[in-house]
Amino acid sequence: MASETCALDVVGATFICEIEPGEIVTVDASGMRSTKIQRTAAHRAMCSFEFIYFARPDSVMMGKSLYESRRQMGRELAREAPADGDIVITLPDSGTPAAIGYAEQAGLPFAEGMIKSRYITRTFIQPTQRLREAGIRLKFNPMRHVLEGRRVVLVDDSIVRGTTSRRIIDELRRAGASEVHMRIASPPIAWPCFMGIDIASRRELIAAGHTEREIGAMLGADSLRYLSLAGLRRAMGQPDGNGFCYACFTGSYPVDVPAQLEMDKLALEIPVAVSS
Numbered sequence: 001m002a003s004e005t006c007a008l009d010v011v012g013a014t015f016i017c018e019i020e021p022g023e024i025v026t027v028d029a030s031g032m033r034s035t036k037i038q039r040t041a042a043h044r045a046m047c048s049f050e051f052i053y054f055a056r057p058d059s060v061m062m063g064k065s066l067y068e069s070r071r072q073m074g075r076e077l078a079r080e081a082p083a084d085g086d087i088v089i090t091l092p093d094s095g096t097p098a099a100i101g102y103a104e105q106a107g108l109p110f111a112e113g114m115i116k117s118r119y120i121t122r123t124f125i126q127p128t129q130r131l132r133e134a135g136i137r138l139k140f141n142p143m144r145h146v147l148e149g150r151r152v153v154l155v156d157d158s159i160v161r162g163t164t165s166r167r168i169i170d171e172l173r174r175a176g177a178s179e180v181h182m183r184i185a186s187p188p189i190a191w192p193c194f195m196g197i198d199i200a201s202r203r204e205l206i207a208a209g210h211t212e213r214e215i216g217a218m219l220g221a222d223s224l225r226y227l228s229l230a231g232l233r234r235a236m237g238q239p240d241g242n243g244f245c246y247a248c249f250t251g252s253y254p255v256d257v258p259a260q261l262e263m264d265k266l267a268l269e270i271p272v273a274v275s276s
């Protein structure tokens, strides 16, 4: 049993089924059996961010290839937000399927504009800002001969704090890109997650309280566009949106948020202590 089907491929196991919420699968000497327990939740709310970023693209979730879903997100994005560019590039590897989909739909060449060091792990989960910034410089190197004099469409899966995007855009310009148009294959992340994902508070999210145009200016992009929520749902094959959590985009949580967490994480201003 595994949380992603790609792990089954590695050990040569056969995929049988996904375990449902409220289901217990028991494997013992007498074989395998499934027990359904009483579900208290009114509805199912699968994390949509698994489809966008967390899970590996070579996995299948809810019967869908995540690679194909992400490629479709790129295609939807190209329809919604075309850009005057010469090439489409991405930040490898998480943005690659969406960038390929964008390039296909836009009829632009997909190029490797940034090379990723295979020795550096995710910057998103580094504990401090200083470590995150150092990690970004170590992690990506721009390809000058690909970028020089070109209008670049940079496709990525999402923006959290914006630190990586700002630095990457800066690096692309220094490597000779004449324009940088950023396209994001998910809606703006404007709300923290209370279900276990390490997004600390609204104050850290660049999209919280800012418009698309303002975020583009903060990042130093010539233009910035996000995929709409409707476009994301279409790409996931769930146009009605049922069965998924989209709370980090909408602020509409599938569970009650504890009051203290709400104060700590949802406020855009840092709370000020008042003494008498």
Ligand code: SF4
Residues within 6 Å of the ligand: 046, 047, 048, 049, 050, 192, 193, 194, 195, 196, 197, 245, 246, 247, 248, 249
């Ligand atoms: S808020 Fe919902 S969609 Fe966003 S990361 Fe958390 S569980 Fe996933």
